[in-house]
Amino acid sequence: MNFKTIIAGSLAVGLVIGGTLIKVTKESSKDAVYTPRATSVQGQDDYAAYMKMLKADPATGEIDPALVAQVMNDISARGKQTSKAALGMNWIQMGPDNVGGRCRAILVDKNNSNIVYAGSVTGGLYVSTDGSGTWTRVSGHLGTQGDNLSVSCITQTANGRIFFGTGSTFNEDQQGEMGSGARGNGVYEYVPATGDVVPVLIQTANAPQWVNNTQVANVNAVAARGNRLYIGSMDGLIYADPDGSGNYPSSFSSWTNPIKITSSLFETGTVNDIDIASDGSMVVCFSNKFYVMPDDNVTLYNTTNGLNNRSASRLQASIAPSNPNVIYMVGCNSSGNMTNLEISVDKGQNFSVIVPGGAPSVDPMRRSATETTGQGRYDMAIACDPSDWGHILVGGIRLFEWKYNPGSSPIGGSWLEAATIFGQGAFNPYYVHADKHTIVWPSASTIYIGSDGGVNRSTDGAQTWQQRNLGFNVTTFYDVACAANGWFIGGAQDNGNQLFAFQAFGEPSPLGTTEIVNTDPNITFGDGFDVAVSNIAQTVYATAQNAALIRTNSAAGGNFYDADMLDNYINNSQPWHTVIRLWETTNDPLSMDSVKIIVDSVYGAVIAPGDTVFPGDTIQVGDTIHYTSLTNGFSLQHIVTNPIILANPKDSFLIQDPIQSRFVLRMADGVYMTKDATRLNAGTFQWHKIYASNNAYNFEFSPDGNHLFIGTGDGKVVRISGLAMYNDSNSLDVGGANYALTVTTIATGLGGGSIVGLAIDPNDADNMIATAGGYSTNPHVYRCTNATTATGSTGNFVSIKGSGATAFPNMPAYDAMIDYQNKDKVIIASEWGVWSTDNAFSASATSVDWADESGNGMAHVPVHGIVQQHLWSDAAINSGWVYLGTHGQGFFASSTLATSIEENDDFADLTDNNFVSNLHVYPNPMNNKGMVEFNLKANANTTVNIFNLNGKLVKTVSLGMLAKGQHKESINVSSLSIGTYIMSLNAGNDKSIAKFIVTR
Structure with a gap:
């Protein structure tokens, strides 16, 4: 595959204490590009609070081990079923292979120093056979059968067997749930000969010991003496010897606690x-x-x-x-x-x-x-x-x-700093x-x-x-975004913002990434969070904790706040999780921006190469006017539809600038929006505070950019409408004299807690998926079919958890994606991998079926971000590709849902002006919505495909299973640009077609 490039280029102090010489080296502050995770009140505490928000039962504010156990049992049972995944997603691990992530355990094989094992807190066990030169995930931690990926410690017995413990009490809470780690489930053996991971001493997920956080719910340490295995449990040190078959006891009571405090009392504290x-x-x-x-x-x-x-x-x-x-x-x-x-x-x-x-x-x-x-x-x-x-x-x-x-007395020695945490890099x-x-x-x-x-x-x-x-x-990612050239970027805990660019920046490894570096002394960077990519500006947008935001078209950049926002950033306590969203288009029919063309009697105006007009001239219908966009000076063309008569001695006229973008950022006092994020030629940036609350956990724009949807921390979905209608501060700023935006709460109480994920149908903005966090019995996935028109807060969203064996598990759902060709295909990013359905909108709410898509190259790793490339194959080489930002195994990608133009043969010969329509579409021309009327010869699953005159599939509407007879169906075309289109209605083996026009 060939990839086009869209994003450009790539003091010594000595003192004696107790006989010890202490030497401290002072690092240059200009090299400080890393911020450790708990260096302030809004460090470790906010990190823990954020992770707890994502996972806790909103009814109690705590993570209920019983509910976690229920989910584990549910997922384990499904893994043993033979039913196929709904979409059959095949996943490719996409690095980063040069960054790493949280590693809690390392073991060097005692018989071969080239064999090294490493354990990740949520990514599982890895092995190297070349002295850590390269690493491979052990096969037993692949697919849906991987039991527990939270490796905390590793040991080896005298006969060479490898054992590892899972879970750790050294995260932000004793359950291991509030940090990037995860709850453990005992001790396992890795069998190198087969790649299998075999349970040794684990806890049944619904056992009281697991729920009450005792025994081997988390294991901080394992060790071996001969073939005797020692486990540092939450109820003290225990050991056992293998039996004649090499097996260790599978029940906790069969292991021995050797530490007696008295003749009858044992030490039962948690082993460190x-x-x-x-x-x-x-x-x-x-x-x-x-x-x-x-x-x-x-x-x-x-x-x-x-x-x-x-x-x-x-x-x-x-x-x-x-x-x-x-x-x-x-x-x-x-x-x-x-x-x-x-x-x-x-x-x-x-x-x-x-x-x-x-x-x-x-x-x-x-x-x-x-x-x-x-x-x-x-x-x-x-x-x-x-x-x-x-x-x-x-x-x-x-x-x-x-x-x-x-010879020192008292015993002492030198105490030196042995490495730096600044100036990071392979060199x-x-x-x-x-x-x-x-x-x-x-x-x-x-x-x-x-x-x-x-x-x-x-x-x-x-x-x-x-x-x-x-x-x-x-690597533990929070978010992911993709570009039209196949590049993608993610914001990671402890590892900043990582850009995958197919080695365009000289990354030494095939799946290597480049960290986006902050060059602005006013901004503090560290953990990465929400990210975005502009294909128009060839720019990436990277964030860090506490509303830190930069943009760049290389690998380093600075902020683009205005003066008031910079003051806000510096002087106010900002939310720890930085939330952003970008919307952009090269053809916005709703654009309020215009380019003014001035025609004077001296120079006239060049409207096209070799074509200059002067006052008194008339620009005729069909003439092409060449002009320059306000965004980065891009060349534009406008075909005249009505005569333009130029007055004397001087005249001017306006032409719409269709290149538009909107960018939103959550700050301490609310939500801010700018239209200048993609304008690299902007001398100053104009931001508007469009919403006066910072209770915003994620954003999503409608396809036309006129609506912004906000998921809140108290289960609401808020819609802000009219973004395309205004340009001035009086209308856009909440404190403006004539604030004109319409703010509507279209849902309350969803999931009982935080709405952490939103997805909008790229073909119909009324269709929306909302997801909720938390282990709870509340629903976690909802659908809406009137997102842009809903006037109240009730009755718009319905749970699509489903029922029975195919219901969505009671687990945190972090993000969602609606397929760009078929709204029924929905993928959810969750605490336990990715889950999908192929009947999200066509089935009744209780009949939506969910399937585990975490196999075929992946595992049950937490997934915090999911995105699909919605641009079609004439505009993006990765059209339809799906990207995951996992919280423990880096990036994944899939081409399963991708479709190229060549695959869309429905439009063949339909652009012939002589074809006869056999489908009634009205009104024609239509504005934002129209009707299609047709007669079905038999019951059939019915789909409407809309193509432009270049043959590109631009919209798919799934009507579901319809009964035999006459039908009238509404079609939303508000996301389509002005122009002529072909509609193809497919019902079973029958096909009907019509040509129609969209105008405004």
Whole structure:
């Protein structure tokens, strides 16, 4: 496939604390292009609140494990059915293969150092056979049978078997639901020979232990000693040995808890960490205590002098591989700040503080010396050099290195920042992405780090680092948008805005992306959110948290606010989730913009090459006037339909400028709109506050751009009408003297909570799908058939959950798409992959059937964004392609619904002026709506296709199954441009045709 290019081009400070030399390097602020995820009140808290909003039951404000369990069981049961998916979507993984994403676990195979495993928080298990050079998803985590993709920890037994735990309590809540992670479901085995993922100790999804968040609902740690498997459960440490067949117990009660507090009381807290030494000794960490097993027997050593208790919220330990007497311990408090870094040289009987907590500048859990809180509860990692017991790495947001100073008393050493979190990129050998979750040190020179940016490796003992994410496609996207040249862009948590451009910017990998960089010092970028693409301006629009917005036609750009909006952005607390939407067209019959052509007696006016008119001349009907659009100086032509008589001695006339766009952005005080977003030639930008509430979770424009629909956080759908009718601030601004826009609430109480997804039929703006978040028994998918004409807030939307075995599960539905050729084909982006129907509008509400489309190249990964290319194949090389922005496995694309012009043979010979119409269409010409009258010889599934005179299918109307006899059906043509069209009515094997005209 050939792709046309549409988008252009591509201080050292030393001090001694407790015998430790501390050195801190100061980074240049101009290189700071990454913002860690919790550096302010509107950081981690807003992130957690947003994810909770998406997933919580709106009735309680909490995520109900019982409802989650119900969905898991429902989906599992459907996966065992043999029914085909409604649309049969085939998915292609489209990277990014150079970015990575949240990695919580890494394991290097003990028998072959080239084999490396990595686990993602929602993307599943990946394996590399070339020392992390390339990665592949394990086949057991593909398709609809993938049981749990939230990998938190990995271990290997003496006989080489691979086991991994799922779920983590180190996200924003104990359920693992409020962050980008997901709830776990126990421990699994990966079988390399077959690629299978096999349950070992899992919890039945409706079991009380799972619902009550106990036992192995989330597993923070797994470890092995010989073939004995240890699991860090939510009810303490447990272990088991395999039976004669190699099987481990499948019930929790058959595993042994070895930690006794008294003769009859066991330690049943949630395990944070397990580390097993070369001699079989072990340390087990809980949130504020730890236990040491000094040898390889079952009894664990518990000191009686209180040395094993810590004032901490999380603890993690590392035993020196070369000296099992040496144990390092690091912890954090409830604010996420490091408490102390400690060392024991006597197997945990005594500990010494080697780096005390409290100093922000030397706290790896904090981003910088100015931060008051850290993230140790979320990101913490520690590992010891296998060849040197006095050399360790500690990770949080930042990465620090401690080296023992031989002979020091008290014991001490140097404490250095070992990498930077700024100036990111493949060519910066000192960069490691912020938020480190695991450090694996298999040899003196080789180190692996798993972070929110994927996998990094050092081959020189932490002197330099390389990103190792080729194929580790686990980026967590919130949104996706596509361009007519096949490019697409997504906004990602922790990884900014990633543009896929088929290596046009020199990306080194086949599925690599380029991050859109903010160059504006007034704007703070970090997490990516909503995105958009303009085919007219060849421009992408990228956002970050708190209403940060830039545009660019390369890989870097700045804001396009006006002065008041910039002041608003800087001085007000903006919503964490940045919401935008772009509408554009090259042929807007409703355009209020005009180009003024001045004709004077000296120079006249050149209306076409070689054709100059002067005052007193007449421009005749049929003449072509060449003129320039207000948008980027594009050349336009206008065919005169009425004579233009020019007066003397000077005259002027206006010609409509059909190139139009509208762009909306949510800010702290409401919704703003500009018509200048695609005008790269605009010297200033004019924004209008068209809506005075920031309760806007997503936007959707009608195909003609006259209506804006808003999904709100309290279950409403609001329509703002008249956007095409006005240009002036008095009419468009809510504070204007003559505010003229019509604001209508057309739905209330949908889903009982937030409307997080809207989709409009590109052929008929009255048809709309609305989706709701939250695990709840409320409906999650609704349809509307009068979106542009509804006058009230009731009776317009109806749930199309369906019923029985094909009903839509009670899970969060994040986004929706209506197919550009057939409104009955609807795809929903959900917490559990993508789901589709082929009778969304033709079937009764209770008869709509939903099918799981998460197989055929994909998995049950959360999908937050879905978009289809609605431009036809004469305007886009990817016409009909569907793109997904998943929250854990990057981008996916599908051509299943794509149709080229060559496939539309219905219009053959219909443009012949001699053809005879056998279909009654009236009025003719028609304006926005018309009627089609026909007689059916038999009951038939009936469809109307409308073609332009170039043979392009421009609209499809599915009338559904109609009975034999006479029919009159209304056809909405408001989205069609002025011109002549062919209508083809298909009923079973019969076809009727008519030619009609659209005028305004």
